[in-house]
Amino acid sequence: MTLRAIVxxxxxxxxxxxxxxxxxxxxxxxxxxxxxAAAESLATELGSSEVLPVDVSDHLAVASAIESFGELDLLxxxxxxxxxxxxLDQSADDIASVIGVNLIGTINCAQSAAQLMAAQNGGVIINxxxxxxxxxxxxxxxxxxxxxxxxxxxxxxxLEWGPLGIRVNAVAPGFIDxxxxxxxxxxxxxxAKRSGGVPLKRLGTAEDVVQAVLxxxxxxxxxxxGHELVVDGGVIQSVLAxxxxx
Amino acid sequence: xxxxxxxxxKFLGHDIVKxxxxxxxxxxxxxxxxxxxxLVALGARVxxxxxxxxxxxxxxxxxxxxxxxxxxxxxxVKDRADVFRQAxxxGGGLNGLxxxxxxxxxxxIADFNQDRxxxxxxxxxxxxxxxxxxxxxxxxxxxxxxxxxxxxxTRRAxxxxxxxxxxxxxxxxxxxVMAAELGDQNIRxxxxxxxxxxxxxxxxxxxxxxxxxxxxxxxxxPLHALGRIGQPMxxxxxxxxxxxxxxxxxxxLDVDGGLGLGLTxx
Numbered sequence: 001m002t003l004r005a006i007v008x009x010x011x012x013x014x015x016x017x018x019x020x021x022x023x024x025x026x027x028x029x030x031x032x033x034x035x036x037a038a039a040e041s042l043a044t045e046l047g048s049s050e051v052l053p054v055d056v057s058d059h060l061a062v063a064s065a066i067e068s069f070g071e072l073d074l075l076x077x078x079x080x081x082x083x084x085x086x087x088l089d090q091s092a093d094d095i096a097s098v099i100g101v102n103l104i105g106t107i108n109c110a111q112s113a114a115q116l117m118a119a120q121n122g123g124v125i126i127n128x129x130x131x132x133x134x135x136x137x138x139x140x141x142x143x144x145x146x147x148x149x150x151x152x153x154x155x156x157x158x159l160e161w162g163p164l165g166i167r168v169n170a171v172a173p174g175f176i177d178x179x180x181x182x183x184x185x186x187x188x189x190x191x192a193k194r195s196g197g198v199p200l201k202r203l204g205t206a207e208d209v210v211q212a213v214l215x216x217x218x219x220x221x222x223x224x225x226g227h228e229l230v231v232d233g234g235v236i237q238s239v240l241a242x243x244x245x246x
Numbered sequence: 247x248x249x250x251x252x253x254x255x256k257f258l259g260h261d262i263v264k265x266x267x268x269x270x271x272x273x274x275x276x277x278x279x280x281x282x283x284x285l286v287a288l289g290a291r292v293x294x295x296x297x298x299x300x301x302x303x304x305x306x307x308x309x310x311x312x313x314x315x316x317x318x319x320x321x322x323v324k325d326r327a328d329v330f331r332q333a334x335x336x337g338g339g340l341n342g343l344x345x346x347x348x349x350x351x352x353x354x355i356a357d358f359n360q361d362r363x364x365x366x367x368x369x370x371x372x373x374x375x376x377x378x379x380x381x382x383x384x385x386x387x388x389x390x391x392x393x394x395x396x397x398x399x400t401r402r403a404x405x406x407x408x409x410x411x412x413x414x415x416x417x418x419x420x421x422x423v424m425a426a427e428l429g430d431q432n433i434r435x436x437x438x439x440x441x442x443x444x445x446x447x448x449x450x451x452x453x454x455x456x457x458x459x460x461x462x463x464x465x466x467x468p469l470h471a472l473g474r475i476g477q478p479m480x481x482x483x484x485x486x487x488x489x490x491x492x493x494x495x496x497x498x499l500d501v502d503g504g505l506g507l508g509l510t511x512x
Contacts, residue, residue, distance in 0.1 A: 158504045162471030199429020200495055208493035215487045223441070223480035225472050225504040234434075234496035238426035 004071050005217075006030040008056050008109050009079030011038035013179030014128075017206035018076055018213050023048045025214060030069050032056070032109070033079070056105030066112035071120060074217050075113040077106045077127045077150075082143040082180055095142045102146035106153065110168075114161050122165025126216050127154050129172040129228055131236040147172075151228050158226030167225050169216045171209060174198070174232025178206035199234035262490040264289030266388075267337020269329065271320050271377065272347030274301030276445030277395065280478035281344055281485050286312050288486065293333035295320065296347070320347050320373040330380045340384040342489045344393045345374035345417075350447050351409040363409055370413035375420065386431040391489050394421050396439040396498060401506035418498055425496030434495035436488040441502025442466040442475040468511060471504025 005022050009015040011033035022029050023046045032052040033039040039051040052065040056079045066072070081101045083094040110125055117123030133151045136144030154170040161168055175194050177185050185191045185203060195203050212231045215221055230236060268285050272278040273294025282292045286309045296302040299317040306315035314336040318325035334340055351366040353359065378392050385392065396418040399411035421437040428435055448459045467474050484501045488494060500506050 155507050158471045159507055159509055162504050163473055167472070199426050200432065200434070200493060201430055202493075204493045208491075211491060212494070215491075220483040220487060222483075223472070223476040223503050224484060224499070224501050225470075226507045227500040227502075229494075229499060230497050231491075231494050232496075233493045234422075234425040234429050237422040237496045238429075 003027045003073045004030070004069070005074035005076065006032050006052065006066065006069060006072060006109070006113065007076045007078055008032045008105065010076075011035045011042055011051075013182075014173070014176065014206050014209055015076075015078040015179070016042055017178065017210050018078060019049065020046065021207075021210035021214055022074070022076075022217075027074070030065075032062075032065065056109055057100035059104075059108050062105075062108040063112045066109065066116060069116075072113055072116045073123050075109060075117075075123070075125045076213060076217075077109055077125065079105050079109075080128060080143075080146075080180065083141045084139055085141055086139055087141065090141045098142045099146055102143065103149050103153075106150055110153075110157060114157070114164070114166055117166050118161070118164040122167075124217050125157065125161075125166060125168045126213055127157075127168070127170040129154070129170040131172055131174045131230065131232050133172055133228070134230065134236050154228060155226050162225055167222070169221070169224055169226065170228040171212045171216065172228050172230045172232070172236075173204060173209045174230070174235045175203050176206065176209060177203040178209075197235060197238075198232070199238055202233065204231065204233060261288065263341075263486060265291075266341040267291050267293075267333065267339055268342045268344065268489070269293045269295070269333040269337075269340060269381070270344040270346055271295050271329075271374070273315070274298055274305055276447065277440065277443065277478045277481045277485075278344070278346040279305050280482035281346065282313055283309060284479065284482045284486055285489075286310065290341075291337040293329070293336050295325075295329045320377055321368050323376075326373070326377050326380060330377070330384075334384060339388055340381055340390060341388045342391045342393065343378060343381045343385065344485060344489075345377060346393075346395050347373065348395060348413075348447065352406050353409055354406050355408065358409070366409050367413055367416070370410075371416045371420070374417065378424065382428065382431070382433065385433045386428075389432040389492075391434040391436065392424065392428075393485050393488055394418070394435070394437040396421075396437045398439065398441045398502050398505055401439065401500070401502070402508060421498065422496045429495060434488075434491075436491075436494060436497045436499065438481055438484045438488065439498055439500045439502060439506070440476065440481045441470060441500070441505035443478055443481055444475060445478055466505070469505055469509055470502070471507055471509055474503060476501065476503055 010019045010031035029049040031039040034055040036053040130147040132144035133147035157168040274296035295318040302315040394417040397414035425435040
């Protein structure tokens, strides 16, 4: 029996690596992404996948796409954006866009997925949070608040949907040299400083995140529910406060 | 209708533990025994220790040649040195130390007994700190990992459980400080926080007979968002994940079926 997953924002960045990990673990994957070209290209490369060309912030489109996907074992709520800059400089559009994708998008997809899963005897949902949900760093705009909201949402989903047979957890990555934060680390000085601040003395890779997602998706994590798994090389509880974004 | 089976227990890197060497303290029962069993099943060499020879010998006999039992009390300096030496010899080095040995002491504040408080901190906290100290050079040579066992008692307050809860909170803080301190030696330090898992420690809590303990644990089921208590093997799986997860350190991993979320029928 083939397991079926949907990965939001699966066309690029860490999302694409999660899609690769799931396909190689034997899943059929729905790549849900508004960047249709990237998603199509990945689906063509990998096989065992299909594209759901949807913007996560569009409630009706999400509901229709997920419902038509049919049987669903796993949802990875990965789609996320960030608008770097001081809070004082964040425009109304910056704030609405980030909340729209990160928070509303997560809610939209989870709601539709949970309805399917509840009717099908359960499933697994994994929400992508961030170390910014634990301790926000300056100049990440409204991003940190949306991730903290995802922490809370994960707990509420676990409480309400656990009885429906849906296991819900979050992954909170630290400094990952991939996806949305990869551009930050193109600067050698920033790269050296950030790597040096991580107790394990390196940036994280997409694979580090994928491994955590695959673990939480699997039956090896059958008793883990409502948890936010921090995957950060130890940075958030050690020296993040000394590493302001510049 | 049978629940659809979701994912097998293989995930990226699950096979990394094959051929590696682990030391699990308190390996004679419960979560320690399940951890040893899972590591052996994945092809690792495991040394278990415990105070009761018959218990740990029976586990080792069941798990076969890759599991070595060493009768030891890890609160004793000499025993720790002996266990460590034998684990190094049995596994040809050390990739991971699972500081699982622990005991229970419950008492309301009015009944605190200083000797028993010192004893429970010695058993639950200091023995693991000192065994970790002993293992650091060997673990550094293998990019190894240390695991501590926290407790749901740090997430929800159970009246009467202060002594035990305080030792477990100490271990959770210890995890984060040691992770920050040992990172540059490439040693990862993580902690699992089990919820209600039926093991011997609940009987030792003075909660009555095996039957009483089982009844009480079953009564906790509705407080879990998943509606049930956990199995030792489910905690063992989380421990194995943390042993081989290369960039997770300082993590406190709740394995509690959502008990820590605070679901309370009102």
